[in-house]
Amino acid sequence: MSLAFKPAGEGLRTRIFHIIFESHTPASKGFDIALIIAILISVVVILLDSVAAYHARYGELFSLVEWCITVLFTIELALRLYCLERPWLYLKSFYGVIDLLAVLPAWLVLLVPGAHSLVLIRLLRVLRIFRILRLMEFVGEGQLLLDALRRSTRQILLFFSSILVLVTLFAALMYLIESPETGFTSIPQSIYWAIVSMTTVGYGDIVPVTPLGKAITVVLMLTGYSIIAVPTGVFSAQVIRSLREERYSDEACPGCGYDRHEKRARYCLRCGTWLDEDSEDPRKQATSDDQ
Known part of the structure; x- marks a missing residue:
């Protein structure tokens, strides 16, 4: 990350930049370790706070810990922007957006009025789980996986588009063959059945009863088995390519x-x-x- 961003100037800003964005000195390594611990504590608190029994018993403690971590993350974000030559460039980056998602929901809760907004408050609190994405910053292979995903985006989108066409065709056939009493009440409902069948999940809430419908289901399931490894192969090929370019x-x-x-x-x-x-x-x- 230090190659993409530059310090704003000499002196204090440069020292802060090396501590936050580098990982070669004892101070920067200690900062990274402390930040990882804070992220993990924050995520664990959010997970435990979603359990009703733990929230009723330790809600105040969870709130105190969460606000302490929120203040720390806010200070950390302010320092990142303070030491950078172009702070807006960082805010528009992937990790900059994650930093904002890590602190903004907590502060927005203070601005949400009254009890009628409890659903919105809960949504904002859950958004803080995005802090765990910041752990990717400290994993050397994280950028490699992101590069592989970026390179395979077109192939995967083409694959899913083909699957969508195939699923729609099977769904239309089943809508014509099966009766509404069996659950095939519309083509969108039949698309849901086709996706569940193709992925071999098989919830069983919609089941064909005619011999022709069962035969089509068999074909759809076998098709799903035969193509389910395609996106995995595309992504794996891009990962291997990224590894070769890196090495x-x-x-x-x-x-x-x-x-x-x-x-x-x-x-x-x-x-x-x-x-x-x-x-x-x-x-x-x-x-x-x-x-």
């Missing part, structure tokens, strides 16, 4: 043209040629010194 360099060896070297490799795996063309081979330098 391997695409620069070819100047000696033999081989281009499958690791980024940290100094010499060619095949011919032993020095790969860094901007610097001199230390072996040649050592040989010339010996002569």
Whole structure:
């Protein structure tokens, strides 16, 4: 993240920037660990507070802990914006939006009037669960997975569009074949049945009774089994591609043209040629010194 954002200036802002956005110094590592602990405590409190028995017994304690963490997250967000050269760029980023979702609901609750808004208050409180998404910031593979999802978006959307067409066709057939008494009262209702059947979930609330309807159901279930692994394969291929790009360099060896070297490799795996063309081979330098 430090490569995408720059500190606002020298001095205090730069020191805060290195502590918050870097992870190489003891202070920055301690900050990251403290932030992870605060996120986990906050999520655990939200989960336990949703249990009626725990809320009745420990509601005040949960509220106190939650407000303390909210104040800490608010201060942390303010410091992030304070030390950045372009704070609005961070607010528009993925983690900037998550930071806002982590603190805004708690403060908005104070502005919501009266008991008639209890449903809205509950919704705002549950939105704070998005804090757990901030844990992705501290996982090195998190960005890799996001890149893989971004690259496979078009293929997955095309896959789901094809599935939607297929499901609609099967649903229309079942709406014509089965009677409304069996649950197929409309095409949208039949689409619900087709999706449940294709994913092999099988709730059993809508069941065909005619032989032709049962035969179509068998075909739909077998089709679901045969294509259920398609999005997984697409995503896995993109993950492998991201891993290769992260580990391997695409620069070819100047000696033999081989281009499958690791980024940290100094010499060619095949011919032993020095790969860094901007610097001199230390072996040649050592040989010339010996002569």
